[in-house]
Amino acid sequence: MNQRSKVDGQPAYVLHSYPFRETSLIVEVFTRDFGRMALLARGARRPRAAIRGLLMGFQPLEIGWAGKGEVLTLMKAEWQGGQPLLAGEALFCGYYLNELLINLLPREDAHEHLFGCYAAMLQQLAADPSGKVREADLRSFEKALLQELGYGLTLTYDADGQAIAADDFYTYRMEQGPVRLEHDEADIQVVRGKTLLDLADEDFSDPRSRIEAKALMRTLLAYYLAGKELETRRIFKDLQEL
Secondary structure (H helix, E strand, O other), rough: OOOOOOEEEEEEEEEEEEEEEEOOEEEEEOOOOOEEEEEEEOOOOOOOOHHHHHEEEEEOOEEEEEEEOOOOEEEEEEOOOOOOOHHHHHHHHHHHHHHHHHHHOOOOOOHHHHHHHHHHHHHHHHOOOOOOOHHHHHHHHHHHHHOOOOOOHHHHHOOOOOOOOOOOOOOOOOOOOOEOOOOOOOOOOOEEHHHHHHHHHHOOOOHHHHHHHHHHHHHHHHHHHHOOOOOOHHHHHHHHHO
8 A cells, every 4th residue: 555545444453552752653553455554543642542551452442534645544434333242251351362463474464364364363352252162263363374374284184195194193384284294203393193183173072172273373383483382372371370
């Protein structure tokens, strides 16, 4: 968007915001048709600014903007409703999703399917105070994110083109996919064939598949994050130690 542009009525979510000068905010948003964008919300930090209370994370908005360059000017934001507030563990999971999007999505690259997945994930988080299905939901979203970025996982065939066998052991090599092992080896990350198939089907009823799938997705995301540790993971690790 190097040329002057004007957009109105765009569905969006706020991913992050930070102060700009004395009274304004830079707002990172995830939009349906334009992907991740940075917008300048002029005067949003003023106590009586009408827009101030609208720029909340995890709430569906309809926004408009105008301008040119990398940071455009937010012209309007309207709350669309229908999304309960997140709290507790669900809120923490929401921040995790936002960190993934901020760190992995390039700016101004539309991902309409992923936008829908994100909206559905927020609904799931709000509707599930027990947290029982969050592991499955998080793995599904991580898979969708990698797929949208062009890093789709190979889960039903190994690197040699052979069908994954549930009883066999594999290691997952970047840019290759699963490589069959002769036995469960201690010095590399090992995943069962059943776990790969369960991850492909998004079936996390098996506790071992749940644990191995989480470890595998963490390894894959760390690779594409170029080793950068997410703040939400660091905080969660600190809380576990306490």
